[in-house]
Amino acid sequence: MKTYDIYVAGSFLKTSEIIKVYNPHSGDLIAETFLAGKDELDKSISKALEVQGEMANLPSYKRYGILMEIAAGIIEDRDRLAHILAIESGKPLRYALGEIDRATQTFIVAAEECKRLPGEAISIDWTPAGDGKEGIVKYFPIGLIAGIAPFNFPLNLAVHKIAPAIASGNMIILKPARSTPLSVLELAKIIDKTQLPKGAVSILPMDREAGNQLVTDYRIKMLSFTGSPQVGWKMKRDAGRKKVLLELGGNAGVVVSDSANIELAVAKTIVGGYAFSGQVCIHVQRIFVHEKIFDAFADKFIEKLRQMKVGEPDSIDTDISSLIDEDNAKRVEDWVNEAVADGAKILFGGKRNKNYFEPTLITNTKQEMKVCALEVFGPVVTIEKFSDFSKAVHLINDSEYGLQAGIFTDKLSEMNYAFNNLEVGGVIINDVPTFRVDHMPYGGVKNSGLGREGVKYSIQEMMEPRLLVKNKY
Amino acid sequence: MKTYDIYVAGSFLKTSEIIKVYNPHSGDLIAETFLAGKDELDKSISKALEVQGEMANLPSYKRYGILMEIAAGIIEDRDRLAHILAIESGKPLRYALGEIDRATQTFIVAAEECKRLPGEAISIDWTPAGDGKEGIVKYFPIGLIAGIAPFNFPLNLAVHKIAPAIASGNMIILKPARSTPLSVLELAKIIDKTQLPKGAVSILPMDREAGNQLVTDYRIKMLSFTGSPQVGWKMKRDAGRKKVLLELGGNAGVVVSDSANIELAVAKTIVGGYAFSGQVCIHVQRIFVHEKIFDAFADKFIEKLRQMKVGEPDSIDTDISSLIDEDNAKRVEDWVNEAVADGAKILFGGKRNKNYFEPTLITNTKQEMKVCALEVFGPVVTIEKFSDFSKAVHLINDSEYGLQAGIFTDKLSEMNYAFNNLEVGGVIINDVPTFRVDHMPYGGVKNSGLGREGVKYSIQEMMEPRLLVKNKY
Amino acid sequence: MKTYDIYVAGSFLKTSEIIKVYNPHSGDLIAETFLAGKDELDKSISKALEVQGEMANLPSYKRYGILMEIAAGIIEDRDRLAHILAIESGKPLRYALGEIDRATQTFIVAAEECKRLPGEAISIDWTPAGDGKEGIVKYFPIGLIAGIAPFNFPLNLAVHKIAPAIASGNMIILKPARSTPLSVLELAKIIDKTQLPKGAVSILPMDREAGNQLVTDYRIKMLSFTGSPQVGWKMKRDAGRKKVLLELGGNAGVVVSDSANIELAVAKTIVGGYAFSGQVCIHVQRIFVHEKIFDAFADKFIEKLRQMKVGEPDSIDTDISSLIDEDNAKRVEDWVNEAVADGAKILFGGKRNKNYFEPTLITNTKQEMKVCALEVFGPVVTIEKFSDFSKAVHLINDSEYGLQAGIFTDKLSEMNYAFNNLEVGGVIINDVPTFRVDHMPYGGVKNSGLGREGVKYSIQEMMEPRLLVKNKY
């Protein structure tokens, strides 16, 4: 069994508090690593502040070199890293490989963006008060950042904080999820081999107290959190003067218009609904299909469901594996049962076996059922019919969440209606809300978050504008 | 009868060569003005160069003040100016009023844009060679500009050269069409009352020789021409080192898909086809209608044609009046007759009476007929049916011209196909190619021109980028 | 004596709680107005939400028309409004007129910017996952905004919240300072005459409870506060999921290099130091002068101080008048006395008379004295010498605040050093930190705030990005 040292202020070390990491599907113990406490955190903070000036002044060719070297390091070790990611998270290998590739891409985009930090030359002489003057707006690094990453994309969602932090000349302390610290600790080893100033990045699984300090410590200038709404909004409250970026959950919806390509819509929603057992912030949770094509859609959808292969995460043939833990599997089971008790009908699946929950399709739901209203974070999809497109859009809006939505249509007027009216961060036409490429702006409104990630957008959040007004002549 | 002095180097004066200006519909002599010769041109050039430094350094609040004052001056005198514009050009009063309002708007947009000249702060340190350096790109006025404007929008197309020239800190010598110099000479009076340095704008109707000098004189740094392709492309050849911007003609096409709103498509194409008797660069010349709706469309279209009112330009009820001169009316007549001789069928109109040509609709045309292939610049529209959307798009492309195109559709896929494949400067969805608002980028490809107008875009063409590389630290 | 109704949900009305407004210099009662309570606030919120759809879809030409009409309304009534502003705040008339002009300009800029809301077309196909797709990012209004404005620029700092709110299609409830509600209630009358949907703007002086509700009410999506750091940061904590923008205080510093133009530096710092008795967030509080020119600078500075005229605010000759209230005048007196007791030396002024405090210049200070370390918000300036430019920069940074800084220099290397190292929102070369034009990005770092105002920048803060991903072909 392997042991992973944690990455504290530029050094790999052990602490007295051991974390055991298990394969959620097989239940096997796969590795041990360590919790950072107050000491490790303080050391990481101090060291980060020591290299602040160096980071801020690192020329872009050096930042670029470091980020591209990390990208090369990941891709070189693609298969091994995907295996680790798969078994620590229960993510089927096909998706784990995809995540490795996306993490590589996230670093490449960050490398490119660090050469393109925003900057504006503006005129100042719009009134006599500004006569003879001109302005330049440049963006400076905000300072030390705390990043908190979730278990569902253990590598790439951490990278979405680390890569832009480096690109923008900042330092970051990254707390991975306790259940999935391994792939990001592998990343630490790759980072450590580069010329990045030691201490600019620390990777610390943390106990609760140290975690709280991340939120409250005044030396940290920004908190970037991906996780649950309850935790996220509380952190916003406690963060003091910090800038806070929150990427929280959702119960993403899809509308399938009668002008849609049904084959495409089925193929996409199957993947969006069940990939990694729906443990994805933008997993397809609610599908609304036009009544004219509802039956055709549902039949094809169920046919595809029948073909899904259950299995070990670390197999390339596996479509679906276990949830992250039994608590979550039970919670999903309870919600489904509750829905059924209240009149919903299971079209497919619905059963649990330890950590595993079958891919499930439900209809006859009500908007206020948990499987509709809350974030299910499991392989459960609801499907309902509609007759009026605008009503389907408002059913999607009738939710506390607003991350992304998918619309299958070939009508310009429906595309416009959806884009203007959906209260979400992203509207995906002819694809699922689960669609994300790493350079696009990504984030939610309402209960789903605050601010945007997506390399360039994260970089902007991690920098402070500073205006220079100077003589023009 | 009124006499208009020309505006030479900041002074209003007469020359020995008189131009007589007639109402093209009634044939009445309405005013006299004068031709500038070499002397007036040289004087205008010298004076313009004298104020070059002053213009370049005019703070934006002064430029803004001057441009807004001109806009206010035009709108204050709206009715009188529209009357003059109507009778010098034969443009029905409703459209003449519209042109006055647009000229006002063009100045307002220029006033706003002069405060927003482009400027960029860029990083230079992408390689070790640029270490410690940073860059700023600013835009500087190009110098003296020659503007040549056509008769069909005697005011607003001149304003599209004058307003951005002032906004960008340049000087301009504007040559109006010989047949329609009055409204722009009225504008000269408004300009002259402002604080604009005298000589920054000259308005000179010209004889041929002076016109040629505009093209070849090395002291002029840019030529901005709106007019016919033959003249325009020859000017490009003779312009020496000058920058050349050409806004030339077209034979704009419209496609009406079976998903379109027919009422809307008819209402819009009637205006686009016959406003100002089609003497508009982006007049609707060719309509392609899906076969499923062709008859319904054609019937409604002809019904509307029946309701058009012929009359004096200077009446608010007039829909259509005479062409600019009899030569043009005869040319249009010839083209129509030629088409009919080759198999085309007149669905409506087709007759000439002196300068007047009836609003005309033709079908059964061939792509190589003059009414299809050349710029008709008259009230003639062709209508044909299609069964496949992509073929209709390629029929529009099968032309020497490429200015704008209109597509009536509610299909996203058709919008995408049209936008990706139409070889034009602008694709207008659910409206006619004739659609133009004054701040949008406007201009053609292929035989239709070079460069873009539309205030912000003209301003960009009228400025030279200059890079400053400086120490970062 | 005049009575001012408050502007609740589109109606002017009285409440049972009267506020009396006094001239701070003469102590005369000048007007009465009213406090809004929970009822008025709830009514304002409900009505605002009713017009949300209408506001969001107001085309830009209508927004522009409304905003320009308000600007015209202010400028038309310039003298009367300046008088009201002067006597409610104690601001000398010359500066009150300046504020009226700036408020006009803020509306004009907002009118222009509402036509230029940001929007981006981005490519999505950076990896095979995005093949065939493209993206558009548009910005949508955030929803109902709460604006809280201070007494020191009673009109323009309220306008900096109202104008961008209208421009971005949002609704706003604005709470003016209790001591200075009159000029913004005059503005309400001007706004009410336009076509702005009733209820989009409410102007409510408030009691404490209603004020708290502004911060906590979940229907309000953004809080934009200008005022003291203590209050501001507490509001951030209590604001729930709201976006929070804070414009707080500062103790702005100036560095005068030995390469500076001394005459210019003195003339500018006198105005920056004592205009409106230093009751300005970016008032010049600390001056650091190179030792070579210290004596020459100080002599000229004191000479100018001798020439300042004390008087009634509503007189065009007055340079300086009373502070907003006696509490503040006493606080300033205490801080000065405390500094003197600790070794500081008064070079000029230092005495209080009721609400009035003399323009005061102090030297021999220590960084930790209140007159240096805290925001003095009074006519007190400290002056110290330095020998090394970089040390002067770090003295400015040695503060909890970071709003703007002024640097007088003709050395490129000093400009670069200052811009790279000053921890502030704006660095003003050869002018005072007090420099602000209304379209420039404005705001602080550290204790001085969060986010940026300056019309375009406020608008950006008041909008949510929304991504559309669509088929490219």
Next chain:
Amino acid sequence: MKTYDIYVAGSFLKTSEIIKVYNPHSGDLIAETFLAGKDELDKSISKALEVQGEMANLPSYKRYGILMEIAAGIIEDRDRLAHILAIESGKPLRYALGEIDRATQTFIVAAEECKRLPGEAISIDWTPAGDGKEGIVKYFPIGLIAGIAPFNFPLNLAVHKIAPAIASGNMIILKPARSTPLSVLELAKIIDKTQLPKGAVSILPMDREAGNQLVTDYRIKMLSFTGSPQVGWKMKRDAGRKKVLLELGGNAGVVVSDSANIELAVAKTIVGGYAFSGQVCIHVQRIFVHEKIFDAFADKFIEKLRQMKVGEPDSIDTDISSLIDEDNAKRVEDWVNEAVADGAKILFGGKRNKNYFEPTLITNTKQEMKVCALEVFGPVVTIEKFSDFSKAVHLINDSEYGLQAGIFTDKLSEMNYAFNNLEVGGVIINDVPTFRVDHMPYGGVKNSGLGREGVKYSIQEMMEPRLLVKNKY
């Protein structure tokens, strides 16, 4: 001896017309290649047009992949390519290696920029005419491009046309200089190995007739020429409707202020003046030094000149080698002799030996001497003193050329003066006009050219904007 096939429409082939390539320093024959005639050109044009649709629709990840693969191919073969470049051009190895690295960087930048093609979402509803509409501006490839490259940077100046052409989805036919076709034919082999559609790039050394056809053929949509002004401006005349980009010559000037760092100024101007024997468009030709520091500067400069090592191009120790041919060496000799005859004084060098001309420094020149007024394109630098900074700026402007200028100063006011007044494309502060990094905008005004290169800027020139106006709702 090696034979290089030329790269015609995706195939390597020989023609009947042989070109012999010699080492300009040793005179040795180093390789043979071939001239393309009308047949090869027509074949290249036809094939390019065949793949036009494929190129235009190549997703950005494929363009990126191809461009990065080319970059990798160059850097992998760095030493061998540098050797070839050195001996075909006479460029000392140190600079040849630098050029290889820059060509690599140019491809990398193009790879990055192809993902960031410009695109704008604009509002259309500024007037009631645009109500309910919105716009998107996208940029489409212009079509087939002809690139003509010079001998002095045989690889990188060709790459500055090829790389942006690929990035923007265009096809290009590149004509290298007859004397230096080898390194770009090596590049052809690297390009040919990638997935780039065959025929998208052709590399054709040409006879005169085919060269003329490049300019006049109507199927070619853009001409991008780097070379001499005489040829360039004539091409502009003959280019028909083509867009024309010209990168021509210069006689770049440097001003050394009394506030400058003399050591730095000497070190930089030595390299800028003599690297590759001054056969660089932005070579330092004229130095103006403030009288206070003239002697110190001149002494140090001459000391450095004494240390320069003459030798074979293909040696890492060589500082200076022969000119490209004897004609040019004689021309330089003539100009220097003419200057001396007219009163100029040689401070260093001045002698010729076959193709070799000594590094030469001249003073006491007059502005109208050829060594000042024309482009010397040889290792000749003039040095003069000045007392007034603004006059030195105007001496630089007193020239037909305007490419870049270098200013050594630490005065902000001098930097501003220079930037505002120098009629050039780029002002380089504290470095030589010879400074260029490959992503910066680069190009001249006046006789020095038209348009800008620098990857992103070239890409913009190689694309046509197209506006989509669509329904907003």
